Amino acid sequence: MSGPESPWPEYARALTDPARAPEKPEALGDLRVLDCSQGNFAALFCSSILAEFGAEVIRVEPPEGDVARLFSPRGVLHRGTGLAYLVEARNKRHITLNLDIAQGRSLFARLARHMDVIIESARPGQMDARGIGYRQLSEENPGLIYAAFSARGQFGPRASTPIPDYDTTDQALSGVPYTTGEPEGEGPPESSVPTKQGNWVAWYVGGGWGAFAVMAAVVWRWASGRGQFIDCAPPEGEMRFSDYDVHWYHTQRRVRERVGALNVCVFPYTLIKAKDSYSFIAGFSDINWAGLTNIIGRRDLAERYPTTKMRIQNAKALHAELETWAADFTSQEILEKVQDYLVNKRGPGTVATARLNRPADTLAEPHWWERGVFQKVEDPDYGELLLQAPPWKMSHTPPRIKWACRPVGADNEAVYLKYLGLGRERLRALRAEEVL
Amino acid sequence: MESYFDWTSKLFDRSLVFDKPEALRGIRVLELTTLVLGPTTADFLGEVGAEVIKVELPPGGDTMRYVTPEATFWKNAALGFFPENHSKHHIGIDLHTEAGKDLFRQLAVRSDILVENFRAGTLDRWGIGYRRLSQANPRLIYVADSGFGQWGPFSQGRASYDAVAQTVSGMIGITGFPGRPPILCGIFIGDWFGGLMAATAALVALHHRTKTGEGQFIDLAQSEGLIRSLDWTWIRHGLTGEDREAAGNHDEALVPAGLFACRDGFAAVAAPRDAEFQGLCTAMGEPGLATNPHFATLQARQQPAHARALSERIGRWTASMACAEIEALAEEHGFAAAPVVNAEDRYTDEHLRARGTVWKYEDPLYGPMVEHGPAPKLSATPGRIRWSAKPIGWHNTEILVRLLGLSPARIRDLEAQKVIGRWAERPGAKPPDDWSPP
Numbered sequence: 001m002s003g004p005e006s007p008w009p010e011y012a013r014a015l016t017d018p019a020r021a022p023e024k025p026e027a028l029g030d031l032r033v034l035d036c037s038q039g040n041f042a043a044l045f046c047s048s049i050l051a052e053f054g055a056e057v058i059r060v061e062p063p064e065g066d067v068a069r070l071f072s073p074r075g076v077l078h079r080g081t082g083l084a085y086l087v088e089a090r091n092k093r094h095i096t097l098n099l100d101i102a103q104g105r106s107l108f109a110r111l112a113r114h115m116d117v118i119i120e121s122a123r124p125g126q127m128d129a130r131g132i133g134y135r136q137l138s139e140e141n142p143g144l145i146y147a148a149f150s151a152r153g154q155f156g157p158r159a160s161t162p163i164p165d166y167d168t169t170d171q172a173l174s175g176v177p178y179t180t181g182e183p184e185g186e187g188p189p190e191s192s193v194p195t196k197q198g199n200w201v202a203w204y205v206g207g208g209w210g211a212f213a214v215m216a217a218v219v220w221r222w223a224s225g226r227g228q229f230i231d232c233a234p235p236e237g238e239m240r241f242s243d244y245d246v247h248w249y250h251t252q253r254r255v256r257e258r259v260g261a262l263n264v265c266v267f268p269y270t271l272i273k274a275k276d277s278y279s280f281i282a283g284f285s286d287i288n289w290a291g292l293t294n295i296i297g298r299r300d301l302a303e304r305y306p307t308t309k310m311r312i313q314n315a316k317a318l319h320a321e322l323e324t325w326a327a328d329f330t331s332q333e334i335l336e337k338v339q340d341y342l343v344n345k346r347g348p349g350t351v352a353t354a355r356l357n358r359p360a361d362t363l364a365e366p367h368w369w370e371r372g373v374f375q376k377v378e379d380p381d382y383g384e385l386l387l388q389a390p391p392w393k394m395s396h397t398p399p400r401i402k403w404a405c406r407p408v409g410a411d412n413e414a415v416y417l418k419y420l421g422l423g424r425e426r427l428r429a430l431r432a433e434e435v436l
Numbered sequence: 437m438e439s440y441f442d443w444t445s446k447l448f449d450r451s452l453v454f455d456k457p458e459a460l461r462g463i464r465v466l467e468l469t470t471l472v473l474g475p476t477t478a479d480f481l482g483e484v485g486a487e488v489i490k491v492e493l494p495p496g497g498d499t500m501r502y503v504t505p506e507a508t509f510w511k512n513a514a515l516g517f518f519p520e521n522h523s524k525h526h527i528g529i530d531l532h533t534e535a536g537k538d539l540f541r542q543l544a545v546r547s548d549i550l551v552e553n554f555r556a557g558t559l560d561r562w563g564i565g566y567r568r569l570s571q572a573n574p575r576l577i578y579v580a581d582s583g584f585g586q587w588g589p590f591s592q593g594r595a596s597y598d599a600v601a602q603t604v605s606g607m608i609g610i611t612g613f614p615g616r617p618p619i620l621c622g623i624f625i626g627d628w629f630g631g632l633m634a635a636t637a638a639l640v641a642l643h644h645r646t647k648t649g650e651g652q653f654i655d656l657a658q659s660e661g662l663i664r665s666l667d668w669t670w671i672r673h674g675l676t677g678e679d680r681e682a683a684g685n686h687d688e689a690l691v692p693a694g695l696f697a698c699r700d701g702f703a704a705v706a707a708p709r710d711a712e713f714q715g716l717c718t719a720m721g722e723p724g725l726a727t728n729p730h731f732a733t734l735q736a737r738q739q740p741a742h743a744r745a746l747s748e749r750i751g752r753w754t755a756s757m758a759c760a761e762i763e764a765l766a767e768e769h770g771f772a773a774a775p776v777v778n779a780e781d782r783y784t785d786e787h788l789r790a791r792g793t794v795w796k797y798e799d800p801l802y803g804p805m806v807e808h809g810p811a812p813k814l815s816a817t818p819g820r821i822r823w824s825a826k827p828i829g830w831h832n833t834e835i836l837v838r839l840l841g842l843s844p845a846r847i848r849d850l851e852a853q854k855v856i857g858r859w860a861e862r863p864g865a866k867p868p869d870d871w872s873p874p
Contacts, residue, residue, distance in 0.1 A: 008557030011567065012586035016655050027644040039709065041667070053640050067709055067734075073668060073688040075735035078675060083668040084689055125440035135443060151772070153813065155444040158787040163766055164712065168693040169774040172704035177695060178778045179622030181612070191613035194702050194776045196685055196695055197621060198610035201629075204665040208632045213812035215639035216484045220459040220817050222646050228816035229447060235774075236793045240811040241628035244505060244515035245779040246794065250806040251510045255779045260619050265503045265516055269599060271608070271618050278618050280603040282595075285499060309507035343593050352583075352595035356618055359606035359669050360679040367590045373660050374670060386674025391660040392637045393585065396652035397644045 026054025206234025291349020458485025476631025
């Protein structure tokens with residue numbers, strides 16, 4: 001080693017700046033994935049992750065297109081496709097295939113021989129009944145990794161339920177809405193209820209788990225040569241995230257209830273009303289509480305409420321004290337006060353705060369653009385689209401967006417020629433027979 | 437041929453989990469993290485078979501050891517510490533000492549994956565960051581978890597927690613009821629989701645390493661994980677300039693889909709596909725709705741005024757029904773419905789028990805434990821829980837002797853110099869009162 005080292009942020013940026021991704025290799029360039037899910041953004045996010053890391057992902061849609069292309073707010077379609085789908089079609093090839101008829105299923109089985117991963121979201125047992133489930137496909141292709149998404153899973157007393165998998169029902173089953181929202185009596189009855197997250201959180205969590213499991217299976221396949229069946233239920237994915245809920249019930253028979261913007265374990269870890277907007281603010285360990293009471297000039301509160309238990313028991317009163325202080329400042333001023341305390345080391349403790357952002361506020365902050373979190377993608381078929389980029393910065397094999405989406409069946413020629421040697425004439429005939 | 441569900445119940449038979457191999461056999465994860473984001477990253481890898489060594493600074497250790505509901509400890513442990521710390525080896529090293537840093541470097545050269553969540557640049561300054569460790573171990577996959585990333589304007593000097601990520605990502609802004617004060621997600625969603633994203637990238641990096649022999653550096657910011665999960669929020673802003681608002685308990689893209697009050701609780705109902713919607717209308721005793729031009733197609737139903745009108749009608753119907761009745765009708769008529777469940781419902785659910793989603797086991801220190809088991813079920817290499825989180829430094833001897841080959845005299849030395857250490861004698865840190873040293 002020679003010469004002075006560059007400061008960490010400079011070094012880290014040089015190492016991982018996504019702007020340099022095109023110069024670097026892709027980690028999953030050797031993986032082929034067939035995603036034949038329908039109307040399921042858990043499955044779509046799963047295949048998006050694999051596609052962002054370089055896998056060749058082929059979406060198999062019915063001839064009329066995946067119904068997921070219609071899941072869009074206010075029915076907005078952009079060049080024929082809904083907004084949500086345009087976000088989760090990145091780097092994927094798109095072919096059509098009619099799995100309702102025997103010829104279509106036989107083509108699917110032939111394609112599956114060439115694949116490393118298959119992703120589906122059919123009712124449990126449906127693919128098997130059609131002769132194209134894991135049981136059948138793995139005979140020809142023992143290295144196959146097969147990930148199936150469903151609300152209740154592929155085994156267990158309730159697995160045979162025909163109920164389809166949607167984010168809203170997944171969220172309900174995860175137990176998270178039960179603990180989210182204003183407690184009864186704190187506001188109007190219609191809004192003091194169990195509350196779901198605004199985004200498709202259960203679907204995204206479920207898809208994330210699917211990709212995690214597929215990658216674990218890929219790693220094991222190196223050692224064993226064998227593939228496997230992955231049963232992924234999005235509600236169980238989000239349930240795994242439910243903190244200590246089950247532990248509390250197991251040890252003390254207590255059920256966690258809704259506490260709005262408070263927290264059951266600590267105070268403050270909360271949202272407070274500021275002059276212009278709201279701020280999140282945390283300083284819950286004893287030393288950080290001391291820091292926060294220094295910042296707001298209320299050391300008396302640190303003396304009167306020195307323990308976590310006392311702060312939780314008096315959370316509502318203390319929350320009101322914080323809001324009294326915050327009423328004179330904008331969220332930005334609160335952030336500046338906290339940063340001044342931290343950066344200039346004006347006292348003990350660490351306090352975290354943030355302005356409550358509307359999405360437009362987040363888009364207006366240069367930090368995210370500098371880090372490539374948002375990207376304006378120039379797509380050959382769909383034009384310029386603002387997309388959220390993959391969330392990882394990586395030194396050697398960074399993920400990336402190469403294109404946004406393809407129209408229904410747009411890759412039929414390329415894919416069927418590459419894997420099954422089918423030329424244009426044959427494809428025309430298959431289309432005429434409604435196989436494609 | 438055997439019926440599908442007979443076949444799957446054998447394929448995923450829970451009683452065989454420990455007779456099957458583990459996906460990450462032979463992979464060692466070195467964890468130097470606190471709270472939830474970092475510990476979950478390592479925990480998920482541990483569930484699928486990695487050996488996880490969790491390094492904490494004695495005697496207090498991980499802050500999460502003191503986060504427990506109503507500040508009430510159980511057997512001297514914080515309940516908040518268990519769900520992200522399974523089957524780990526706990527070692528206490530004071531990294532402010534040179535000898536402590538040396539021990540840490542020795543562990544890092546024997547590890548495949550390192551996970552840390554200090555503020556950006558801290559470990560680099562301590563001489564145990566990626567710059568140093570990757571020279572000693574070029575195969576190392578180094579995962580740096582943080583709130584705002586390792587570089588960029590917000591990355592320096594700004595503290596972060598899960599809820600900071602919820603706040604800055606826009607997630608809170610699009611959740612809850614318009615006109616009401618903002619609410620936090622009931623769980624530490626930014627941490628857990630970030631941990632899952634980080635663990636997934638570590639597996640991707642392992643795949644690359646198998647092919648090339650090279651490790652790499654991974655920078656994961658939990659705020660950026662949540663931004664990624666906000667589905668159509670950003671693309672719509674890009675195309676129309678509209679800023680997404682909170683929409684209460686109704687989904688704006690899947691219509692109808694929402695949470696509804698019923699006679700005995702709350703239930704989710706979803707029927708966005710036309711056939712499902714027709715089934716719902718039949719179940720509601722209003723088959724005519726399915727042909728009403730305001731509701732007949734998904735695109736018509738997605739119009740805000742139509743969606744609102746539909747929600748009101750469904751809400752009137754559910755109010756008179758029991759959750760179980762709605763679920764039974766959903767099964768019969770082919771739409772989706774589910775109760776809004778709580779911890780007790782999950783704990784007592786036979787289906788979740790049979791799947792190992794609610795997982796009972798016996799821990800040598802804490803006795804019978806019930807937790808959420810691994811989420812995805814892998815037929816050949818199922819994930820598993822082996823033991824519960826332990827006090828700081830619980831496995832000091834195990835790791836220092838069996839892995840690093842230190843002599844008892846050397847260990848006594850390091851203890852005397854306070855380079856290695858164990859738990860503080862206070863709730864959250866120490867073992868249960870009825871425990872006595874073997």
